[in-house]
Amino acid sequence: MRPGAAACWAALLWLALALPPLRDALEGSMRMHMLVQMPLLAATGFIAVRALAATRRARVLQLSGGSVPLVLAAMLAASYWMLPRALDAALADPAAAVAKFITLPVLVGAPLALAWPRLGTVGRGFVWTNLASMLAVTGWLYVAAPVRVCNAYLASDQYEAGMWMVWLAVAILFGWLVGLFVGAAAPQSATPESTAVTSSAARDRHRLVRAP
């Protein structure tokens, strides 16, 4: 994806999510709110990072201390929005809604996009397993809670959301394990990091050559 196109897609997706028709539809149910709207908001940040030139991305990475603090920030910010209280606030309090629409792209999606090419098998494994465990624990709490945890959502909706989260956690773990075995069967000579750098550098050179 070209940088300009990435910025466009990110902005379009973000706007679509923020405008009433889609926003109301997604926030109307707990599972759509948590499992569709929030991941898509994070995705806008992830895509927007593609709009940055490789050198600038490297600079931001260096300034922020590499991939570890970035992954940490993404995980902690994501877990905050899994709190039932944060979910309720995002619906009842405009300030919290604005915070959600800004922090999910900026503190979850963007840091992950910056860190991802630098992460090896262990780092990516940490991200996937951590995400799965967060989903499983929160989902299970939602299913097992004897009371409604969100004032804005029905008890049945909470149960459904919890079940979806548990199954999503299972699917993520399964996908990750399959990926591990497939990856082990066909080992790559280069690390993800160097591949990314080489390919983007190669692309830049290619452009330079073709430029009149």
Place this chain on the structure above:
Amino acid sequence: MTRALGASLVVILAALVVFTWGTDGWRAFTSETARREQVLRNPRPLPAVVLEDQDGRTFELSDYRGRSVAVEFIYTRCQSICRSLGMAFRQIRDAIAPQRLEHELALLSISFDSVHDDVPALAAWASAHGADGRHWRVARVRDPAQLGPLLEAFGVVVIADGLGGYEHNAAIHLLDRDGRLVRIDDIDTPQRFLAQAGLQP
């Protein structure tokens, strides 16, 4: 490496601050707990609203000044949780001597279904649950436009359940002698509510 460590520490510290702030010091993870904590810390004044009871008499919350009031929110077609609400109020009423009900604690069930719950519907619910209309009144907000601000002041959120009914954060609310909301308790522990309110029989 040093930068990575420093940045990670900053991230963790920032997260600790945000989580502590967002959960009132790791106590309130749901908005319902937060609502109860807030009311305990800062008693809330309530808006002046005209209510209409099961006998068609109009009154206001301020008419109860000098007496505490236990308030619950109901709708008369409710099958599930409002039964427990009615039950809890009955237990509270039975636990207190009549003269104390006269002077110290009144019971008030307020319907949030202004459209369906007219006076006859309130009267039917009242007689089914043993509300006498004197110590225990069943009422609705007479002007539906005043319902929203009232629910908001109490922090009660009502949502349609898609089957023609509603779900809401049911609780027992205590108004003090000055008409301020001072406590919110679970509906299944009326004895504890009485003890906490200093109304132990």
